Amino acid sequence: GDSVTQMEGPVTLSEEAFLTINCTYTATGYPSLFWYVQYPGEGLQLLLKATKADDKGSNKGFEATYRKETTSFHLEKGSVQVSDSAVYFCALPPNQGGSEKLVFGKGTKLTVNP
Amino acid sequence: KAGVTQTPRYLIKTRGQQVTLSCSPISGHRSVSWYQQTPGQGLQFLFEYFSETQRNKGNFPGRFSGRQFSNSRSEMNVSTLELGDSALYLCASSLGQGPPGELFFGEGSRLTVL
Numbered sequence: 491g492d493s494v495t496q497m498e499g500p501v502t503l504s505e506e507a508f509l510t511i512n513c514t515y516t517a518t519g520y521p522s523l524f525w526y527v528q529y530p531g532e533g534l535q536l537l538l539k540a541t542k543a544d545d546k547g548s549n550k551g552f553e554a555t556y557r558k559e560t561t562s563f564h565l566e567k568g569s570v571q572v573s574d575s576a577v578y579f580c581a582l583p584p585n586q587g588g589s590e591k592l593v594f595g596k597g598t599k600l601t602v603n604p
Numbered sequence: 605k606a607g608v609t610q611t612p613r614y615l616i617k618t619r620g621q622q623v624t625l626s627c628s629p630i631s632g633h634r635s636v637s638w639y640q641q642t643p644g645q646g647l648q649f650l651f652e653y654f655s656e657t658q659r660n661k662g663n664f665p666g667r668f669s670g671r672q673f674s675n676s677r678s679e680m681n682v683s684t685l686e687l688g689d690s691a692l693y694l695c696a697s698s699l700g701q702g703p704p705g706e707l708f709f710g711e712g713s714r715l716t717v718l
Contacts, residue, residue: 522703522704524706531711532711533608533694533696533709533710533711533712534647534694534696534707534709535708535709536706536707536708539706541703579647583704589652589659589660589704590635590637590652590654590659590660590696590698590700590704590707591637591649591652591660591662591704592637592649592704592707593649594646594647595646596646597646597647
């Protein structure tokens, strides 16, 4: 079935460092792809999305490009801040149609130190 | 506008008891999904309701059930609690008719089973 694999971390960086969190997917067809973020003690919130191949999603300085050749959707940020410390989840809707179900990766915990 | 509200936020139960969790979606949202989040298994889809009908269901035993009311509020119930049911239960709402995957999550109900 459709699935998502992401690097599990944890990842620890210093402020202003470059961030990459890898995400690859297995899917039937070309589903939309998502990155969600979960800050400590909170629920998940949508960070960015891409709906078709070669689309680039971006938000709050984060970017991810939908690469169908490598079935990847890696998350990047050029300069992280302490406030970016959170758990990041890559996700896709499985090919079932008419449902809001999402399949999530295991999550990558990011800690940014000042 | 108000976000997704989950109650209670924290609860402690003992094995064999049952629990009911509540979720009030964003006004106008007709889809409510439930997820279980644990350190070992990550985020796992429980079920989704749209307009009072279960539209999709994950691979959980029959002890896990849910329902949705005419005002789109949803409840999930877990009967005969087991230690392994200790988790953060997240509810997410969406319009339910647009592109899949843009979910709005509540802060969760943290269940501890002793």
